[in-house]
Amino acid sequence: MSTATLDLEKLCAARLYAVRVRPYLATALFALHLVESPHTPTMSVDRHWRCYVSPAFVDRMPVEELAGVLVHEVSHLLRDHHGRGERFAREHDAHGPGEALRRNIAADFEINDDIFGDGLPRPQSAIMPSDLGLPAGKLMEEYLREFHFGPYLPEMAWLDCGSGADGEARPWELGPDGADGLTEQQRDAVRFRVAQGINARPGTAPEGWRRWAEQVFHPPQPWRDLLGAALRAAVSAPGVGEDYTYGRPARRSAGLPGVVLPSLRRNPPRVSVIIDTSGSVSDAELGSALLEVAAIARAVGGRRDLVTVLSCDAAARIAHPLCAAEGIALVGGGGTDLRTGFAKALRAHARPDVIVALTDGHTPWPATRPPCRTVVGLFSRSPTWSEDDPGYIRARPPAWARTVEIGC
Structure with a gap:
């Protein structure tokens, strides 16, 4: 084990140099708590904004290159690579040391292509997407889908940017109960301040950082949560599923001898789902629509018998009860006119309390x-998308419908 002592003066000089050449990252760079650690190969970070530094690594690196490594490590934290890495591992069942290394490599690819240059020299050991023949400018998740284990990985096996890069805790890290870590609120405040600085100085930050800052100010909404919330609000609204019945007389009848008053009863809401099957809707979107039908049933309490599905292009097709969802045939492929679907749903023997239309929006x-x-799930499209007319702009759904952009 190395007995070198951390040259804190040199490390602080590197941090000041990094702040001078990347002033929009100043808040984040000064928020890092530096921890001497001979166990880490170079530098690494944990999710609590502690930066573990090898004294031997500091000794052999020039100040300018140390500044680049500090910017690299703080970029992992600002871009939430630990949280994103954990989500990717759960969603793709990609666990273990090998997958953690792959996430670290993909995270490095995301940030290395736009942090070096303009005063920050690229260290010789810094890996780039071009090293694997991959294009620059993509996100960690995209790189993870584009490369797998191969002969190049042994050359990159030394990489270890810590749990702040891949979400996997290291033995030398202090953990959530250790000293000098930032709370979740403090971390969010640092990200917001950095994003605020980038937006206040347009043109000084690379495109990747500007996109990140825009996302911090306007984070994307989880559309499945929004669609579920819109549906639950619709089925629980006053008047939905309510009707008068004489099966249980109203309590007010006691005050009117000889008169029987009906009571107001709330029945389980019925939902009709209209799926746009026109030629402009892709097979992937139709598959997504069927998944949303199952989610809609869960949103109304799991009563599949109360959910009906209609496929519709220019004409409404057979209405299928959801209890046979696995056999629903989405028939269509022609033009689009969801008015026929609305008309058929409203003519049903048991009129729906809520209509959900899943469509690309190219319809009257x-x-x-x-x-x-009415709730409309609108498949995402670019503002001027059209198969036949690039200048066509689709009309928004009417104001009386609750609209949620899905798939974006």
Whole structure:
């Protein structure tokens, strides 16, 4: 084990140099708590904004290159690579040391292509997407889908940027209960201040950092949560599923001898789902629509018998009860006119309390508001998307419908 002592003066000089050449990262660089650690090969970070530094590594590196490594490590934290890495591992069942190394490599690819240059020399050991023949400018998740284990990995096996890069805790890290870590609120505050600095000085930060700053100020909404919330709000709205019944007389009848008053009863809401099957909707979007049908059933309490599905292009097709969802045939492929789907749903023997339309939006809409709540799940498109006319701009759904962009 090395007996070198950390040259803190040199390390602080590197941090000041990094702040001078990357002033928009100053808040983050000064938020890092430096921890001497002979166990880490170079530098590494944990999710609590501690930076573990090898004294031997500091001794052999020039100040300018040390500054680049500090910017590299703080970039992992700002871009939440630990949280994103953990989510990717859960979603793809990609666990273990090998997968953690792959996440570290992909995270390095995301940040290395836009942090060096303009005063920060690239260290010889810094890996780039081009080293594997991959394009620059992509996200960690995209790189993870594009490369797998191969003969190049042994040359990169030394990489270890810590749990702040891949989400896997290291034995030498102090953990959540250790000293000098930042709380979740403090971490969010640092990200916001950095994003604020980038937005306040347009043109000084690379495109990747500007995209990141925009996302911090306007984070994308999880559309599945929004769609579920819109549906639950619709089925629980006043008047939905309510009707008068004489099966249980109203309590007010006691005050009117000889008169029986009906009571107001709330029945489970019925939902009709109209799926756009026109030629402009892709097979992937149709598959996504069927998944959303199952989620809609869960949102209304799991009563699949109360959910009906219609496929519709220019004409409404057979209405299928959801209890046979695995056999639903999404018939269509022609033009689009969801008005026929709305009309068929409203003509049903048991009229729906809520209509959910899953569509790309290239359709005429009913001229009048349906006599029930309406939720529209709108497949994402670029603003001018059209198969036939690049200048075509689709109309937004009517104001009486609760619209949620899905798949974006």
